[in-house]
Amino acid sequence: DRTSDLSGKSVLITAGPTYEKIDPVRFIGNYSSGKMGYALAEECASRGANVTLVSGPVALSAKSSNINVVSVESAREMLDECQKVFPTSDISIMCAAVADYAPANPSDHKIKREKQDVPTITLVKNPDIAATLGKEKRPEQVLVGFALETDNEAVNASEKLTRKNLDMIVLNSLRDKGACFGTDTNKVSIIRSDKSRTDFPLKDKSEVAGDIIDEILKILGKV
Numbered sequence: 189d190r191t192s193d194l195s196g197k198s199v200l201i202t203a204g205p206t207y208e209k210i211d212p213v214r215f216i217g218n219y220s221s222g223k224m225g226y227a228l229a230e231e232c233a234s235r236g237a238n239v240t241l242v243s244g245p246v247a248l249s250a251k252s253s254n255i256n257v258v259s260v261e262s263a264r265e266m267l268d269e270c271q272k273v274f275p276t277s278d279i280s281i282m283c284a285a286v287a288d289y290a291p292a293n294p295s296d297h298k299i300k301r302e303k304q305d306v307p308t309i310t311l312v313k314n315p316d317i318a319a320t321l322g323k324e325k326r327p328e329q330v331l332v333g334f335a336l337e338t339d340n341e342a343v344n345a346s347e348k349l350t351r352k353n354l355d356m357i358v359l360n361s362l363r364d365k366g367a368c369f370g371t372d373t374n375k376v377s378i379i380r381s382d383k384s385r386t387d388f389p390l391k392d393k394s395e396v397a398g399d400i401i402d403e404i405l406k407i408l409g410k411v
């Protein structure tokens with residue numbers, strides 16, 4: 189019964205982009221709208237879960253009262269909030285498009301237009317949230333990642349699954365029309381830790397969320 193098959197479960201979901209501050213008016217970001225992550229949160233809530241949605245800056249709001257939205261801006265803040273709830277989460281789904289790098293020394297004042305030289309922004313590596321949680325994961329917890337690829341998709345996704353100690357990865361490709369950033373639809377492949385793979389057709393993100401949760405429940409049934 190899909191209306192209550194997650195009842196009693198705590199679910200952690202990340203969604204949206206992260207913003208990495210350059211100065212008070214500028215940031216490094218990406219095109220994630222949050223639609224896929226919010227669809228996952230609504231799907232989990234409608235199936236009875238208690239959801240914590242750690243969200244980067246997006247123009248969306250959660251509808252279900254079972255969703256606790258924790259708004260963050262940077263990858264560092266997103267990691268801190270995830271670590272607070274991860275120990276008590278049964279299922280964690282990393283759907284956010286986390287910036288891999290952040291400016292090393294964000295400026296307190298607006299960087300002025302240079303007369304001759306263009307400014308140089310030195311970057312530092314951000315923490316990998318999925319990999320960090322992967323290291324802390326207990327055997328009964330399920331950790332799911334996404335892979336956003338442009339080429340060599342399945343190989344790259346499998347490599348991320350292993351390196352981040354995930355139980356499952358949801359691959360979406362920027363080569364597919366109507367998939368990934370901003371659209372109401374997505375086209376995904378699910379790759380499990382035994383490397384078995386299922387390809388799904390283009391669907392509404394709410395239906396994609398349903399497929400992902402069905403797959404997670406199969407994993408939970410085995411533990």
Ligand code: PMT
Nearest residue numbers: 221222223224282285286316317318333334335336369370
């Ligand atoms: O928000 P929408 O507009 O609906 O678009 C949805 C989406 C395209 C953003 C989503 O479906 C998606 O693919 N999210 C993951 C984007 C991404 O950052 O993929 P990645 O292949 O770079 O990262 C792999 C995994 O590691 C992801 O689970 C990511 O959340 C996680 N990660 C990555 C870097 C980092 N520093 N920390 C992380 O946790």
